[in-house]
Amino acid sequence: MENKFWIWFSRIKKLTCIQKEYLINQYGSPEKIWEKDYRILKQDTGFDDESIYEITNPKYRKDLDKYVDYMVKNNIRIVTFFDERYPKKLKEIYDKPMVLYAKGNLELLEKKCVAIVGSRNCSYYGKTVAQNLSYNLSKENICIVSGLAKGIDSISHKSALDAGGSTIAVMGCGLDYIYPYENKDLYERILENNSLIVTEYIIGTKPERLNFPARNRIISALSDAIVVVEATEKSGALITAEFGLEHGKDVFAVPGNITSDNSKGTNKLIKDGANVLIDYKDIL
Numbered sequence: 586m587e588n589k590f591w592i593w594f595s596r597i598k599k600l601t602c603i604q605k606e607y608l609i610n611q612y613g614s615p616e617k618i619w620e621k622d623y624r625i626l627k628q629d630t631g632f633d634d635e636s637i638y639e640i641t642n643p644k645y646r647k648d649l650d651k652y653v654d655y656m657v658k659n660n661i662r663i664v665t666f667f668d669e670r671y672p673k674k675l676k677e678i679y680d681k682p683m684v685l686y687a688k689g690n691l692e693l694l695e696k697k698c699v700a701i702v703g704s705r706n707c708s709y710y711g712k713t714v715a716q717n718l719s720y721n722l723s724k725e726n727i728c729i730v731s732g733l734a735k736g737i738d739s740i741s742h743k744s745a746l747d748a749g750g751s752t753i754a755v756m757g758c759g760l761d762y763i764y765p766y767e768n769k770d771l772y773e774r775i776l777e778n779n780s781l782i783v784t785e786y787i788i789g790t791k792p793e794r795l796n797f798p799a800r801n802r803i804i805s806a807l808s809d810a811i812v813v814v815e816a817t818e819k820s821g822a823l824i825t826a827e828f829g830l831e832h833g834k835d836v837f838a839v840p841g842n843i844t845s846d847n848s849k850g851t852n853k854l855i856k857d858g859a860n861v862l863i864d865y866k867d868i869l
Contacts, residue, residue: 588656588663589649590615595684595787596645600636602680608640609666609683619646655788661760662687670694678806678832682785686760689781693728693751699868700730700804700829702822703737703814704847711815711847714839715740718812721865723750730755730808732800733768733782737814737822742771746778755804756784757796764792801825802832810835810868813859816850823850826859837862 594605594615611629612618618640621629626637639645656663664670664685672694675681699722703711719729719741729745731738733754745752754775758764760782763772775782785803786796801821805811805828813836816822829836838859841848855861862868 587614587616588653590619591663591665591684592649592652592787593619593645595785597639597642599639602682604632604636605683606666606681652788655761656686659761660688661788662691664691664694672807674809675803675806678802680802681806682803684787685783685785686787687781687783688760689776689783690751690779691781693753693781694783694807696728696751697726698728698730698753698808700808700811700825701737701741701814702731702801702804702811702825703816703851704820704822705734705736705738706847707736707740707815708845708847710841711737711839712740715814716744718814718862718865719744720748722868723748723752725865725869726750728753730804732757732797732804733764733772735765735767739768739771742775746774746780751778751780753781753783753807755800755807756782756792757786757800758784758792759786759788759790760784761788762790762792797821798824802828805829805832805834808834810837812837812839812862812868813851813854814839815841815847816854817846818849818853820850823854826854835860835868837868839863 608618623641666683670691715737723745729741729752731741742752763769801824811829813822813826826836836859838851838854839862
């Protein structure tokens with residue numbers, strides 16, 4: 586029964602994580618929030634009318650049992666902010682999600698982790714570097730975190746598994762979507778090899794563009810260090826690096842050819858003070 590209320594709470598789209606945390610602190614649980622009417626919520630929270638309307642909107646209260654049944658059938662677990670399995674590292678960030686949805690080995694959430702991120706359209710150089718880093722760090726019993734995207738992300742996940750290690754894929758959509766779909770085999774391989782796929786988004790959430798910068802803060806928060814292998818000047822990997830700095834994490838960048846667009850972002854990170862990474866032992 587409790588999961589039903591958390592599912593309802595995470596379906597409310599137009600509330601920020603900060604607003605949701607405020608509501609949980611104010612009332613103690615989603616069930617208590619569910620019970621409050623428009624007038625009480627307005628009086629207690631001071632939220633604007635649009636936010637209060639979202640909380641009380643009946644469309645989010647429909648078909649909750651179907652969500653519960655789907656998750657049970659597909660081995661999707663709910664990890665709430667109050668759950669002992671909720672990662673301590675994630676609790677430390679400002680805009681933490683109140684709920685995580687997960688498939689796989691939840692024990693990895695507390696393991697020593699390194700994020701490896703970079704360009705979707707990586708070069709042979711970037712691919713080789715990502716393979717080497719992920720493989721060797723995995724051999725040192727470090728879990729590799731990335732975003733299941735094409736390019737550097739996918740290579741990093743695969744290389745961790747090739748080394749017999751573990752990996753966490755953080756998605757920017759519901760766990761009923763495999764995005765990109767070409768990573769279907771990798772998605773299944775991660776689950777078959779005692780690793781983990783996690784998201785803050787309820788099932789049914791499509792991989793919308795704005796979800797991915799938010800996803801990157803979770804990649805950063807779960808990791809003890811962040812490595813950017815290749816990145817253009819406007820790469821999403823740089824957003825992950827920015828979150829890493831905000832979260833107080835060690836940020837590493839792999840130097841690249843100054844004539845390559847894929848290295849402009851990483852070289853600028855180094856210019857701005859990021860750690861230079863030339864060997865996986867630099868992280869150890």
